[in-house]
Amino acid sequence: MHHPQIPKYFNYFYIDTEQDRWFYLISELLSGNSLATWIEKGSHPTEIEIKDIAIQILKILSYLHRLNPPIIHRDIKPQNIILQPDGKIYLVDFGAVQDIYRHTMSFSGTFVGTIGYMPPEQLQGKAYCASDLYSLGATLLYLLTHRSPDELPQKRMKIDFRSCVEISPEFADWLEVILEPMWEDRFKSATEALNVLTNKSEMIYDVDFRVKGSRVTLKKTPSSLIVNIPPRGFRVQDFFSCLFNLFLVGWSGSYILSIMFYSASIERMLDFLPMHSIFLVVSIVVLGFGFSKIAYLLWCSARKSQIKISQNEFLIHWDFLIFSKEVKGKTVDIDKIAINNMEIEIQGKSIINCGLFDIRKAYQFGFLLEEVEQEWLIAEIQDFLEQLKFQESLKKTDKKLLD
Numbered sequence: 180m181h182h183p184q185i186p187k188y189f190n191y192f193y194i195d196t197e198q199d200r201w202f203y204l205i206s207e208l209l210s211g212n213s214l215a216t217w218i219e220k221g222s223h224p225t226e227i228e229i230k231d232i233a234i235q236i237l238k239i240l241s242y243l244h245r246l247n248p249p250i251i252h253r254d255i256k257p258q259n260i261i262l263q264p265d266g267k268i269y270l271v272d273f274g275a276v277q278d279i280y281r282h283t284m285s286f287s288g289t290f291v292g293t294i295g296y297m298p299p300e301q302l303q304g305k306a307y308c309a310s311d312l313y314s315l316g317a318t319l320l321y322l323l324t325h326r327s328p329d330e331l332p333q334k335r336m337k338i339d340f341r342s343c344v345e346i347s348p349e350f351a352d353w354l355e356v357i358l359e360p361m362w363e364d365r366f367k368s369a370t371e372a373l374n375v376l377t378n379k380s381e382m383i384y385d386v387d388f389r390v391k392g393s394r395v396t397l398k399k400t401p402s403s404l405i406v407n408i409p410p411r412g413f414r415v416q417d418f419f420s421c422l423f424n425l426f427l428v429g430w431s432g433s434y435i436l437s438i439m440f441y442s443a444s445i446e447r448m449l450d451f452l453p454m455h456s457i458f459l460v461v462s463i464v465v466l467g468f469g470f471s472k473i474a475y476l477l478w479c480s481a482r483k484s485q486i487k488i489s490q491n492e493f494l495i496h497w498d499f500l501i502f503s504k505e506v507k508g509k510t511v512d513i514d515k516i517a518i519n520n521m522e523i524e525i526q527g528k529s530i531i532n533c534g535l536f537d538i539r540k541a542y543q544f545g546f547l548l549e550e551v552e553q554e555w556l557i558a559e560i561q562d563f564l565e566q567l568k569f570q571e572s573l574k575k576t577d578k579k580l581l582d
Contacts, residue, residue, distance in 0.1 A: 180250070182242050184235065184269050209269055214318065215257035218325055226346050229322050233376060235268040236260065236315055240369035244308040251306045255314035256296040257321050295329035299360050309362040312372055316357035336360045348566040349401045393552055397559055404563045406486040406556065408545060420472070431466040484544050488560065490567055495535065495542050510567065512537040516560050518553055533557055
C-alpha cells in the first residue's frame with residue numbers, strides 16, 4: 180500500500196508464548212492524537228470539521244477498495260484514526276487482527292471488528308467494501324454525539340440518531356444511507372459516498388414502504404421528491420362486478436332497443452308507453468348505473484398519478500388510459516399537505532384523499548390508497564417540505580453573514 184495518509188509498514192514479527200502466538204507490525208511513528216483522544220480532551224467539532232474528516236477517510240477508502248484485490252479495513256473506529264495538528268487524517272491499525280480478536284466479542288473466531296462500529300454483516304463473518312462505510316458512519320456519529328453508537332437509540336435495527344444531533348438535513352440523509360443495516364442499501368462505493376458528500380452528485384434513494392401489497396414508490400434527493408402511485412390494477416372482484424354490470428347493461432339496453440323498434444311510429448309509441456313506462460324508466464336507470472359502474476371500475480384500475488416537488492415548483496400529473504391532466508404551482512405557495520375527507524361515500528365507504536393545499540385551492544391525490552399508505556405519504560412529503568424550508572433559511576442566514 181502506498182498512500183500519503185496510510186502509515187508506512189516496514190516489517191513484522193511474532194512472539195510465541197505458552198498460551199498463544201502474538202503478531203506485531205513495525206510501522207511509521209505518527210504525531211497527533213486519535214479521534215477518540217481528541218474527543219476525550221473536550222473537542223466539539225463542527226459539522227464542517229466532521230465532513231472534512233469524512234472526506235479524507237473516504238479518499239483513503241476509495242484507494243483501498245480499488246486495489247486488486249480490494250483491501251477492507253474492517254475496524255474503522257475513532258481509536259484507529261489519527262488527527263494531526265494540521266488537520267491531516269491517517270488511517271492506522273491494518274494488521275492488529277489478533278489484538279482486535281482478543282478485545283471484541285467473537286463467535287467461534289469468525290469475525291473481526293469492534294462492537295458499536297461494526298456493521299451487522301461482520302457479526303456473520305462477512306465483510307464488503309460497504310462494511311467500511313458503515314464503520315465510518317458510526318465513527319462520525321461518535322464525533323457528533325460523544326457517545327458510542329451502540330448507546331444511541333435504535334429503530335427497526337437501525338441507529339435512530341436524528342434526535343441526538345443538530346446537523347443539516349443533507350448531512351443527516353447522507354448518514355442515513357451510509358448507516359443502513361443491509362450492506363446492499365448503502366452507497367455502492369466510497370467514491371459514490373464521497374461524490375454525494377461533496378455535492379458532485381445528488382443522492383437518490385428509494386424510500387421503502389413495507390406494507391403488504393403496496394406499490395407506491397418514492398424517490399428523494401436533497402432538492403427533489405418524486406412519488407409514483409401506479410394503477411391499482413384489475414382485481415378478481417372487479418372482474419365479476421364488471422361481468423354483472425355488463426349483464427345489466429345488456430339486459431336494459433336490449434329492452435330499450437326493443438321498445439324503440441316496436442314503437443317505430445308515433446301512434447304505436449303513444450299506445451305502448453303508458454303500459455310500459457315504469458319498465459322503461461327502470462331500464463334507463465339500470466343502464467345508466469351499469470355504465471357508470473363499469474366506468475368507475477376502469478377508472479380505479481387504470482388511473483395513475485405522479486407528484487413532483489422541487490425547490491421552486493410542484494407538479495401533480497394524473498393519467499387515465501389516453502386522458503391526462505396536470506397542474507403546476509410554486510412550492511413556496513404550499514400551505515399544507517394533509518389527509519382530506521371528501522365527505523362523499525361510494526358503496527357506503529367514505530372517500531378520503533391526500534390533499535395538497537396552496538394559496539388557491541386543494542389538489543387531491545392518493546384516492547385509492549389504504550389509510551396507512553396515505554398517512555405515510557403525507558409524513559414523507561411534510562418532512563421533505565420542512566427540509567426545503569430549512570435549506571432556504573440556511574441560505575438566507577449565509578447571505579446575511581456575507582453582507
